[in-house]
Amino acid sequence: MRRFLLLRLAQAGIVTLVVGAACFALMRMLPGDPAMRIAAGRYGPDAQIAQAAERVRLELGLDRPLAVQFLDWLGDLARFDLGHSLVTGAPVLEELKVQLGASAWLAFWAVAVSLLIGPLAGVLAGMRPGGMADRAGLALSIGLRAVPPFLLALGLMLVFAVGLRLLPAAGYGTARQMVLPALTLGLGLAAVSSRVTRNAVATVTHAPHYLFARHKGLPEAALIRRHGLRNAATPVIAYLGVQAIYLVEGVVVVESIFAFPGIGHALVHAIVERDVPMVQGTALVMGLMFVAITAMVDAITAWLDPRPRSA
């Protein structure tokens, strides 16, 4: 357990370094004088730009050697001083607080939807390998996996928002606006987790302890609940760790498509607007969110299956 924790801490450190270095380079490689640009962003293009730029240069220490500036940059990062947005001038941290809430809810509901669909479909398929439910589930899963999240998002939007007019196509705030984004990600996650569940269940139902429990006369429901689900749950939860990549990438894409005011949406916006502090803040939080999800999955897996792992 402690080893996992250390590993995840190291991962968080690497994420911070990679994002910080990339954004530092980004800041220095943007065309033109950064001080001039920041001044223009703060005071508008018509102000007395040269004097304003001089003040910004001194204030931010842009006249010092690059190496010093880089260390300074990393120091700020370590103290969670993420600077101000070049576009709005607001502190990055303030904006991130709001957006992180939205994204975390989206991720939560996406996982919830996937856990509602995936394991259910998987258990149905796994109880009778090769049966109708199994084959239908396989076909659906293969099909869904070939649909990139942005296509799935647009497809659901066209069907439920444009066609049936049941749900809003975009926005954030009400429960109804959460449905389509969460469903998009949930379906994508369930496409894989249903098959993982199916394989796990198919394996468990042929295991000696399970067959014995059936022979001693346990009713089917108690059998599945007591001897099937917990054993089958381990690989499914462990697989969520792999799916964390899909989840985080999907959050970026789905938020952008549904105009959902979360971190992923902000990241894409910041890239288009070349707002480097916002790029840094959002990329950092998304990366750390990824580390946090994997760490949580590690912990739950260890709790479900306390046997020490060899790998």
Added chain:
Amino acid sequence: MTHIAATPIPRRPSRTRLAGALLLALLAGFALLGPVLIEADPARQDFSASLAPAGGEYLLGADHYGRSLLARLAHGARLSFGMAFLSALAAAVPGVALGLLAAWRGGWTRRVLDFLSMIVLALPGLLLVLLLLAFAPGNFGPLFLGLALTLWVEFYRVTRASAAVLLSQPHIEAARLLGFPPLYILRKHVAPSLAPTVTTLAAFAMAAAIIAVSTLSAISVGLQPPTPELGNMMIELLPYYSEAPLHVLLPAILIFLMVLALQLLARRDTA
């Protein structure tokens, strides 16, 4: 564990793989020959034909600028396949080479390379690509670099793991002791066993690249219009969905089929 990879078992190609290969051949034919055979220029606008339906002067209709949809689809497919192939190649060559090197040399070589791959894996791939794209949004260079950079790790890790098992096989140890040069051993004994795995990984990598390229332009940080890119086309045509639903669906179907073909080709038969 010792004898799994000794000799590649000649396996009858499964039906799903066959279907994937057929579909892929069809789509690749469309992507390669389409732009040559279809004379229409994918960028030529003809406003009198704006949103023309399929079947008229334009075989699959025309988009909102009156550009031939068939020509744009063919060029889009070529672009997607091209980007996917190039980035898979740029990921596979160093990935496999470094994987072999790490398995052969072991020790510090392996540790350094493992550490490098860990750095890449610390972030979800799309975030890394987005960070690189931030340097020059809408350009081929960072997109290509980002894809290759995220995709090589899988080749490296799998190659290293399988090659390490292979290299400890008795017949290969014998070949090493007999003094055969490394390249000869790699070519004669290691490469044939690794080839199927690497092909599978390459198909997955290409599918991932196609998804990434279309996704990034759909969220407006990838390749920019008027490049005939499938994700772009779909977003561009989306506002006209009520008038011309087929026009919006065609690029989507093409992306779906390309990804499906590659994934079927790469499928293991269990999951």
